[in-house]
Amino acid sequence: MILLPLVFLVVLHHTPVTLLQFYYHNNQQIKEYLFEVNTANPHITHLYSIGQSVRGQELWVLALGVSPGRHTVGVPEFKYVGNMHGNEVLGRVLLLHLIEDLVEGYRNNETWSLQLLNSTRIHIMPTMNPDGFDSSDTDCMYSQGRFNHNGIDLNRNFPDAFAGQAFDEDKREAEVQAMIGWLQTETFVLSANLHGGALVASYPYDNSNGGSELINGASVSPDDDVFVHLAKVYSYNHASMYKGNRCTESRPFLDGITNGYKWYALTGGMQDYNYVWAQCLEVTLEISCCKFPPVSELPAMWTDNRKALLSYIQQVHLGVKGRVFDSKGAPVQNAVVEVVGRRNICPFKTNQYGEYYRLLLPGNYTFTVTYPGHEVLTETLTVPYGPDNYSALKHDFLLHKTTTTHQPFSTTQYHVTCNTDLNADNMVDLNIDNSVKKCT
Ligand SMILES: *[C@@H]1O[C@H](CO)[C@@H](O)[C@H](O)[C@H]1NC(C)=O
Ligand SMILES: *[C@@H]1O[C@H](CO)[C@@H](O)[C@H](O)[C@H]1NC(C)=O
Numbered sequence: 001m002i003l004l005p006l007v008f009l010v011v012l013h014h015t016p017v018t019l020l021q022f023y024y025h026n027n028q029q030i031k032e033y034l035f036e037v038n039t040a041n042p043h044i045t046h047l048y049s050i051g052q053s054v055r056g057q058e059l060w061v062l063a064l065g066v067s068p069g070r071h072t073v074g075v076p077e078f079k080y081v082g083n084m085h086g087n088e089v090l091g092r093v094l095l096l097h098l099i100e101d102l103v104e105g106y107r108n109n110e111t112w113s114l115q116l117l118n119s120t121r122i123h124i125m126p127t128m129n130p131d132g133f134d135s136s137d138t139d140c141m142y143s144q145g146r147f148n149h150n151g152i153d154l155n156r157n158f159p160d161a162f163a164g165q166a167f168d169e170d171k172r173e174a175e176v177q178a179m180i181g182w183l184q185t186e187t188f189v190l191s192a193n194l195h196g197g198a199l200v201a202s203y204p205y206d207n208s209n210g211g212s213e214l215i216n217g218a219s220v221s222p223d224d225d226v227f228v229h230l231a232k233v234y235s236y237n238h239a240s241m242y243k244g245n246r247c248t249e250s251r252p253f254l255d256g257i258t259n260g261y262k263w264y265a266l267t268g269g270m271q272d273y274n275y276v277w278a279q280c281l282e283v284t285l286e287i288s289c290c291k292f293p294p295v296s297e298l299p300a301m302w303t304d305n306r307k308a309l310l311s312y313i314q315q316v317h318l319g320v321k322g323r324v325f326d327s328k329g330a331p332v333q334n335a336v337v338e339v340v341g342r343r344n345i346c347p348f349k350t351n352q353y354g355e356y357y358r359l360l361l362p363g364n365y366t367f368t369v370t371y372p373g374h375e376v377l378t379e380t381l382t383v384p385y386g387p388d389n390y391s392a393l394k395h396d397f398l399l400h401k402t403t404t405t406h407q408p409f410s411t412t413q414y415h416v417t418c419n420t421d422l423n424a425d426n427m428v429d430l431n432i433d434n435s436v437k438k439c440t
């Protein structure tokens with residue numbers, strides 16, 4: 001009589017809270033699932049909404065990690081965003097299964113899950129366009145449901161550093177405004193945005209103004225080596241993406257990856273915005289030839305993507321991370337931390353905790369750290385491969401006060417932060433005042 005309840009308890013411990021079935025959860029069912037997971041795992045999950053869609057549906061995010069509710073210094077922030085195009089739906093399914101996998105792995109003391117959640121804060125948004133999903137049909141190819149409720153393509157609606165004209169802020173959609181606000185509240189380091197209709201990992205830039213970034217038909221960013229690596233981590237950990245399946249493309253994708261612009265140019269995309277304005281490296285993952293795959297294919301598609309989704313998160317531990325301290329030993333915000341040879345359009349700056357994160361492949365890199373009233377600090381670091389250890393190299397920069405009365409630069413010059421000299425005769429038309437606000 002006494003043994004029975006004990007046996008029951010042990011079994012209960014190993015039983016998932018909810019066995020997630022393979023089908024297309026509607027928006028209400030996604031919300032219910034996220035609430036259930038959050039209620040059952042309050043110590044490693046935190047559920048929040050970043051705002052609402054045009055029709056007032058919440059844009060839910062589940063954060064996972066050992067400190068899910070707030071940032072911890074030294075722990076990088078990662079995100080996955082699904083279903084930006086309402087009719088590209090596999091991401092919704094995969095992200096729910098990823099949540100289940102992480103949570104169950106943690107409950108079962110599986111080392112990979114303990115290490116990932118111990119070292120990383122992972123934010124998962126299954127749908128960025130719930131209204132589009134509601135109006136979507138189940139076609140493989142067509143675009144019914146792609147747009148938001150106002151008929152706008154959300155992946156053309158972000159500020160764009162390469163666009164000639166300043167974008168009318170009134171035309172910024174609710175979903176896009178919510179994303180921009182989210183990027184200002186968290187220091188995201190790495191991200192991916194899940195689409196369908198092709199099988200390829202596509203990386204920045206998506207746009208160009210014909211300046212020096214344009215090389216052999218590709219729009220090449222200063223961190224191109226890192227982006228190629230990140231895209232390959234996904235394609236080679238996927239069951240078949242690396243083979244370069246053409247779906248409906250005329251040409252195969254070598255290694256299952258492509259520069260975004262080289263594939264096709266687009267203005268106002270989310271991945272360029274993340275990278276240029278929010279110093280978050282984002283890749284666009286096209287994860288199924290069919291935008292709305294038959295339900296019967298979902299289990300195999302989860303199996304095809306599972307390792308790739310997990311390995312990609314682990315890449316948030318590439319490179320170097322640390323803090324910048326002033327001469328009094330206090331961490332400073334908005335110190336410019338640059339890597340020689342990588343001129344980002346908006347220079348990477350420290351956050352409110354004085355932290356910087358810089359994804360880099362193994363090698364030697366010279367850093368310069370610039371902060372008003374202090375000498376420019378130059379240091380060369382040897383960077384190992386961090387992901388295997390679930391940690392980037394840790395390195396803090398200690399600044400020294402300028403000894404001369406002559407400042408290295410005036411405050412005014414300091415605030416002109418965006419490098420607009422991409423190409424002397426075809427300059428990016430950045431509104432500097434505006435950009436200072438957004439280059440956070
Ligand atoms: C996981 O490890 C903790 C602490 O060592 C232990 O209390 C718990 O019973 C373990 N859970 C499982 C499912 O093995
Ligand atoms: C989690 O992190 C703590 C402190 O950072 C460390 O002591 C512990 O060993 C880590 N656990 C795992 C499973 O990585």
Ligand SMILES: *[C@@H]1O[C@H](CO)[C@@H](O)[C@H](O)[C@H]1NC(C)=O
Nearest residue numbers: 362363364365380381382383
């Ligand atoms: C980096 O610097 C170290 C120490 O100076 C040197 O031994 C090593 O060969 C360098 N590595 C590369 C890839 O240049």
Ligand SMILES: *[C@@H]1O[C@H](CO)[C@@H](O)[C@H](O)[C@H]1NC(C)=O
Nearest residue numbers: 384385386388389391392393
């Ligand atoms: C990983 O961690 C181990 C133990 O802390 C250390 O010996 C090793 O050098 C680290 N490797 C890298 C690539 O950082």
Ligand SMILES: [Zn+2]
Nearest residue numbers: 085088195196
């Ligand atoms: Zn898409």
